[in-house]
Amino acid sequence: MPIYISLYGLGVDSRFWDEPEIYNPDRFTESNNIPDAYIPFGIGPRMCVGMKVGQLHAKIVLALLLRDYEIWQTKDNESVLDPRSTFTAAGNGIYLHFKEIKKIIQEEWRDGL
Numbered sequence: 635m636p637i638y639i640s641l642y643g644l645g646v647d648s649r650f651w652d653e654p655e656i657y658n659p660d661r662f663t664e665s666n667n668i669p670d671a672y673i674p675f676g677i678g679p680r681m682c683v684g685m686k687v688g689q690l691h692a693k694i695v696l697a698l699l700l701r702d703y704e705i706w707q708t709k710d711n712e713s714v715l716d717p718r719s720t721f722t723a724a725g726n727g728i729y730l731h732f733k734e735i736k737k738i739i740q741e742e743w744r745d746g747l
């Protein structure tokens with residue numbers, strides 16, 4: 635029998651997280667981690683076998699983007715959840731601003747390493 639668990643529901647449940655509506659990356663440090671409430675890759679014997687590859691891929695893409703761009707979202711175009719989606723998905727798209735970090739700054743940074 636398929637079982638669907640709302641990861642969004644778990645993520646905003648105040649029984650597990652302080653201030654669940656606030657974005658706080660420290661929530662995901664290992665010392666704060668509540669394994670049964672943070673399960674983006676599933677749990678148990680059938681959990682995702684590609685977790686480390688997926689995490690590494692995400693880190694590489696983020697590092698490459700953040701190396702070259704400042705990225706931000708403004709209050710007037712914040713994403714809202716699609717209430718009809720089975721998965722956690724933006725209902726109105728995801729609008730981000732990108733500003734290229736000047737090449738010269740990158741060169742100075744590389745030379746300094």
Ligand code: HEM
Nearest residue numbers: 674675676677678679680681682683684685687688689692
């Ligand atoms: C950010 C990326 C990824 C996310 C969020 C993700 C998430 C998940 C989730 C939630 C499951 C179901 C676990 C369960 O039933 O309890 C799963 C299963 C699985 N994932 Fe991923 N996954 C990701 C990337 C990958 C990658 C890169 C691979 C392969 C290289 C992969 C291969 C698999 C496989 C083979 C299963 C089935 C495992 C089984 O049923 O025994 N996943 N994944």
